[in-house]
Amino acid sequence: MNTPRLTVATAWLDGCSGCHMSLLDMDQRLIELSERIDIVYSPLVDAKALPERVDVGLLEGSISNADDLALARRFREHCRVLVSLGDCAVNGNVPAMRNHFPLEQVLARAYRENVTLQPQLPERGVPALRQRVVPIHGEVAVDVFVPGCPPSAEAIWQVLTALLEGRDPDPSAVTRFGA
Amino acid sequence: MPGPASQPKVRVVTFRVDDQDLSAREDETLIEVCREHRIPIPSLCYLEGLSVWGGCRLCMVEIVGQPRLAAACSTRVIEGMEVRTDTERLRRYRRILVELLFAERAHVCSVCVSNGHCELQTLAQRCGVDHMRMPRRPVSYPVDSSHEMFRLDHDRCILCTRCVRVCDEIEGAHTWDVMGRGSDCRVITDMAQPWAESETCTSCGKCVQVCPTGALVKQGTSVGEMVKDQHFLPILARRRQPR
Ligand code: SF4
Ligand code: SF4
Ligand code: FES
Numbered sequence: 001m002n003t004p005r006l007t008v009a010t011a012w013l014d015g016c017s018g019c020h021m022s023l024l025d026m027d028q029r030l031i032e033l034s035e036r037i038d039i040v041y042s043p044l045v046d047a048k049a050l051p052e053r054v055d056v057g058l059l060e061g062s063i064s065n066a067d068d069l070a071l072a073r074r075f076r077e078h079c080r081v082l083v084s085l086g087d088c089a090v091n092g093n094v095p096a097m098r099n100h101f102p103l104e105q106v107l108a109r110a111y112r113e114n115v116t117l118q119p120q121l122p123e124r125g126v127p128a129l130r131q132r133v134v135p136i137h138g139e140v141a142v143d144v145f146v147p148g149c150p151p152s153a154e155a156i157w158q159v160l161t162a163l164l165e166g167r168d169p170d171p172s173a174v175t176r177f178g179a
Numbered sequence: 180m181p182g183p184a185s186q187p188k189v190r191v192v193t194f195r196v197d198d199q200d201l202s203a204r205e206d207e208t209l210i211e212v213c214r215e216h217r218i219p220i221p222s223l224c225y226l227e228g229l230s231v232w233g234g235c236r237l238c239m240v241e242i243v244g245q246p247r248l249a250a251a252c253s254t255r256v257i258e259g260m261e262v263r264t265d266t267e268r269l270r271r272y273r274r275i276l277v278e279l280l281f282a283e284r285a286h287v288c289s290v291c292v293s294n295g296h297c298e299l300q301t302l303a304q305r306c307g308v309d310h311m312r313m314p315r316r317p318v319s320y321p322v323d324s325s326h327e328m329f330r331l332d333h334d335r336c337i338l339c340t341r342c343v344r345v346c347d348e349i350e351g352a353h354t355w356d357v358m359g360r361g362s363d364c365r366v367i368t369d370m371a372q373p374w375a376e377s378e379t380c381t382s383c384g385k386c387v388q389v390c391p392t393g394a395l396v397k398q399g400t401s402v403g404e405m406v407k408d409q410h411f412l413p414i415l416a417r418r419r420q421p422r
Contacts, residue, residue: 087288087289091281093287093289094290100317132317135311137310138314145309146309147309172307175304176304177281177286177288
């Protein structure tokens with residue numbers, strides 16, 4: 001009766017939270033899932049600290065600022081299997097479109113040129129943007145890539161069940177870039 | 180590849196593809212035979228009805244006894260040949276080729292007009308490409324929106340030259356050509372002028388329909404709305420053959 005439960009941690013870096021919404025979109029399968037996994041760290045739960053050992057880490061979003069990088073590194077350190085969830089994590093997707101312009105130009109566009117009242121660069125309390133946006137595996141090793149914008153609930157379910165059952169997930173069977 | 184006008188005798192040859200014994204006319208190419216027998220061969224530059232370009236290399240197959248791989252679109256069948264279309268080595272090379280295409284220009288499928296109807300996107304999924312191992316080139320190419328009906332986005336172009344060939348061989352206008360080398364290589368209209376200023380373009384739209392990606396699209400299309408129709412091509416190509 002004692003099927004081992006998987007511990008899962010999730011986070012979103014430079015993403016829109018759509019992949020997390022897709023995860024929640026599993027309807028009644030969420031109940032089944034909750035009987036087999038424990039979400040130990042996530043924007044969806046209250047836990048404030050990433051546990052020492054986690055079975056599966058799901059990262060949504062690309063690495064665009066200093067905090068993204070730090071969190072991606074911590075996930076790599078603490079998670080046995082690290083999953084890039086969604087196109088931003090997998091290939092940079094929309095956040096990486098700013099790579100076509102120098103960072104200074106991007107900041108100027110957002111905070112000076114298009115602003116009418118007190119144009120200024122936000123510096124306090126926000127992490128510094130990095131020169132280039134990179135996918136997760138541009139900075140840390142990733143074990144499973146789940147493309148899609150967002151990957152469907154079905155695709156996430158398939159990947160998670162494969163990991164639960166100790167199989168190698170086959171994301172290309174269920175999702176693709178832009179899905 | 181249209182055959183010569185009057186052909187007295189064409190021999191029939193027999194050969195093996197994977198585990199099937201097949202026969203075909205000796206002037207047929209491997210990809211034609213495989214398509215006929217529903218043996219999947221990935222391809223991007225090949226399109227039935229156009230001349231063979233042999234540029235994308237996705238259709239490569241192994242021929243037993245030959246150390247070099249052969250492009251199925253530009254290899255004729257030969258008596259007794261033994262062909263493998265789905266070995267581990269081929270799968271590995273195909274993945275790399277697709278990854279390189281994605282890394283070379285800015286493919287952002289989620290916001291592309293061709294999302295869901297793109298040959299490159301479908302091929303990536305079929306080849307098991309779920310990420311790119313090489314970093315993307317952070318270079319952007321211009322968009323030519325000058326034409327009142329069509330749009331060209333170089334960021335999505337894979338330089339398959341289908342547009343060049345259909346415009347030259349089927350429409351007879353030869354508006355399109357290729358300019359530059361390496362990563363500067365791009366398709367151009369007339370003498371690299373804005374498309375709207377082209378004196379040869381008839382606005383027939385054939386290039387848009389045969390383009391496998393979201394590089395050539397109709398104006399006014401938004402994400403996922405560009406669906407292409409290539410049914411006209413084999414019909415027109417047959418009619419253009421000398422009888
Ligand atoms: S052209 Fe195809 S592969 Fe490229 S971004 Fe558009 S849908 Fe994706
Ligand atoms: S514009 Fe389209 S058809 Fe022409 S070379 Fe580029 S990808 Fe091929
Ligand atoms: S389809 Fe044969 S090389 Fe492109």
